[in-house]
Amino acid sequence: MLFFQTGIGVHIDNDYVSAVLLGTSFKGIIKKDCKVQYFAESTSFDEKLKIVSCMISDFVRNYGISSPYIHIGIPLGSVILRDITLPSAVKENLRTTVKYELEKYVPFSGEDLYFDIQNIAEDKEEKRIRVLLAAVKKDELKPYFDLIDLPGHGLASIDISLAAAVNTLAGLFPSLKCYAFVWLKNDRFEIGFVQDGFLNFSRVFKTSLKGPGLLSEIGRELETIQENLPDKSEGQKQNENLRVVLWGTLVDENLEEGVREKGFDLVNLNLYASPVSAQEFISPYGLALKGLKKVSNNFNFLPVNLRKRLSKAPLYAVITLCLLAVLSAMAWQGSLIVRTRSISSHLDKEIAILQKDAKQIDKIRKEYELLEKKIGYMKNGNPDKAFVLDIIKELSCIIPYGSWVSDLRFSDKGISIIGFAERASELIPLLDKSPYFEDVIFTSSITKTRAGKERFKIALKVLTAKNAE
Incomplete structure (x- = not known):
């Protein structure tokens, strides 16, 4: 399906003209508008073309369409249909082959005809292909060429x-793959058969009959189709009633009931609940589809040099939008990466600062643990010895005024005291009398400072807590 394209399908009949405008979007194909206008059968073809031109111009003006693809439908009565069989070997050059043998299949000179072909079936075992040839006389088709310039938009x-x-x-x-159809019009009906989705054959019967006479004629043709059904058709089982699609402005309940009574399985169209909405738009709806999606039946009698070329602007627009979307995604992804890197760099800096703080905190923690250990030692010490605080208190009481301790060290062997006194020799007896100490001795000779104080160094042992008590 092509995005952002518009297709206009126009069906020109004896007593009315109908047109459908379709558009595409990301949501699919949508019907934007439709028009139908009836007229007398005596209306000239030029007047019909003017009506068609006005319809197309209204679509273009009302919906701001810059380049619509216009598809015109011609009645089956103007077309010669032939079902031909060819060798599979000519499949690659099928059109050229048919062109050279065109006069073999139609009773007119090839120079007087526009034709198109459609491959409808292939038998790989027999190496044969079935082709539906459709041809129309140039004189009958040329009046439609006036539509090429009349709307100012060209025909597709x-x-x-x-x-x-x-x-x-x-x-x-x-x-619905296999069925017969009847398109009933005011002075004729078109009847044919669809096999596996492809138009297999069709005929036009002019008639003035109404009521039972018309039903009898239609029933007879449907019975002929049923008797000549192909052996293999998708959706059609053996011994199954032929399914029939019946439409047209003259179809009524009596005709529908009569077709059922003849043993045919009539398909209920129920168009009012569909995008088609009415029987007059069945054909133009299918014509408008041609420019928007791939269809099974696709004939084109318009010479190649007169056809409006498919615009690539919508394709370029879609590609541009896709590129912009990709670039936007890449820009967003790039900005996300830059932002992520910026955040990562900021976090790394914050982590580095926190690591310094963490090291400082760890250092403080270790100092705290050391102090806590020292304080614990001072509070508890050795459970068998006197408390350190008690020893310090005892020393502060024993050492006389005018003497002081400058260095006090504890070890497993005892206590070492370094200090200054008026008479250092008096300290030994005082310490010996304490219930906390024993083996009090000088560990070095007494020296005198310039200030007249005696510097001493004493060692002593601490008694156990029990003995101190």
């Missing part, structure tokens, strides 16, 4: 209205 194709109708039914009923 001229197709068979009936083939477009089959494409519409394929979209409405995907499971």
